[in-house]
Amino acid sequence: MNRIVAKTVACWLGCALVAAAMLAAGPAAAQETMTEEMARRAKLLETLPKDAAKRHFGTVKAALPGPPRTIGSYAKGCMAGARALATDGPAWQVMRLSRNRNWGHPDLIALIERLAKAAPKEASWRGLLVGDISQPRGGPMLTGHASHQIGLDADIWLTPMPTRKLSGSERETMTATNIVAADWMDINPQHWTKAHVALIRLAAEQPAVARIFVNPAIKKALCRDAGTDRAWLSKVRPIWGHNYHFHIRITCPAGDEACQDQTPPPGGDGCGQEVAEWIERQHKAYFSPRPPVTEPERPPKAMPLSAMPDACQKIVLAR
Numbered sequence: 670m671n672r673i674v675a676k677t678v679a680c681w682l683g684c685a686l687v688a689a690a691m692l693a694a695g696p697a698a699a700q701e702t703m704t705e706e707m708a709r710r711a712k713l714l715e716t717l718p719k720d721a722a723k724r725h726f727g728t729v730k731a732a733l734p735g736p737p738r739t740i741g742s743y744a745k746g747c748m749a750g751a752r753a754l755a756t757d758g759p760a761w762q763v764m765r766l767s768r769n770r771n772w773g774h775p776d777l778i779a780l781i782e783r784l785a786k787a788a789p790k791e792a793s794w795r796g797l798l799v800g801d802i803s804q805p806r807g808g809p810m811l812t813g814h815a816s817h818q819i820g821l822d823a824d825i826w827l828t829p830m831p832t833r834k835l836s837g838s839e840r841e842t843m844t845a846t847n848i849v850a851a852d853w854m855d856i857n858p859q860h861w862t863k864a865h866v867a868l869i870r871l872a873a874e875q876p877a878v879a880r881i882f883v884n885p886a887i888k889k890a891l892c893r894d895a896g897t898d899r900a901w902l903s904k905v906r907p908i909w910g911h912n913y914h915f916h917i918r919i920t921c922p923a924g925d926e927a928c929q930d931q932t933p934p935p936g937g938d939g940c941g942q943e944v945a946e947w948i949e950r951q952h953k954a955y956f957s958p959r960p961p962v963t964e965p966e967r968p969p970k971a972m973p974l975s976a977m978p979d980a981c982q983k984i985v986l987a988r
């Protein structure tokens with residue numbers, strides 16, 4: 670999830686306003702090209718307090734070696750012993766390499782590799798284009814996501830991998846396909862395929878997967894297209910954005926006592942009224958926005974490193 674999404678989830682009443690801001694800000698952060706992302710990053714670094722946790726985590730270039738350790742929660746935590754997903758594999762390619770966010774817990778990296786290899790045969794999906802996972806030591810990011818902090822979240826593009834190897838610059842500028850229709854009420858039938866259903870299902874059926882996040886319009890389509898075997902749908906949760914990529918979240922690795930799991934999703938397929946309400950809320954947010962509120966420009970607020978778990982402070986400062 671990105672920051673806008675998290676804010677929106679916490680604030681239903683303000684959602685129309687936030688959605689208007691999303692529209693004004695253009696495509697979601699996951700879609701930003703290298704030039705756009707770097708400009709935002711540079712501007713933020715000029716004004717961000719020196720002790721900001723995201724300054725520390727967002728500028729450290731390498732993982733802390735050693736056994737994998739996951740500390741804290743998906744939206745406030747860090748990790749040591751992260752592994753980088755290879756930028757190219759038999760059935761995947763990593764996008765936006767300049768962000769250096771292809772790091773994760775070895776369990777998540779192995780899951781992505783397995784999913785990628787299974788996708789062509791089991792989902793008729795050529796291969797994965799992998800978006801952001803985590804930073805080398807996890808933690809908050811300078812741009813984008815509120816979660817992805819403990820190496821257990823990964824974004825997978827809703828665009829299949831091309832047959833050829835993408836160049837470095839294509840990986841920085843290529844845009845994923847928006848799967849959702851312009852009115853945000855349903856998927857765009859020109860882009861939605863059976864393979865999308867099969868791939869998301871394949872991901873949701875991995876035992877380690879805790880949740881999959883998709884746009885409400887995508888959840889609506891999955892509910893319609895799932896057929897009779899629907900147990901996997903309970904893990905697929907509607908959320909703002911996520912119309913260019915879906916988000917895989919795995920559970921805390923066994924024995925990682927400092928890792929905080931999320932409450933499991935409620936049972937049932939989550940279709941029917943829940944999705945209908947989401948669709949309604951989303952449509953309203955985009956098409957009945959409140960008038961913009963002008964706020965005075967303030968320096969960016971950011972959580973200081975001292976507010977992170979002690980182990981995370983040590984992990985990010987260790988050289």
Ligand SMILES: [Zn+2]
Nearest residue numbers: 670823824916
């Ligand atoms: Zn994500």
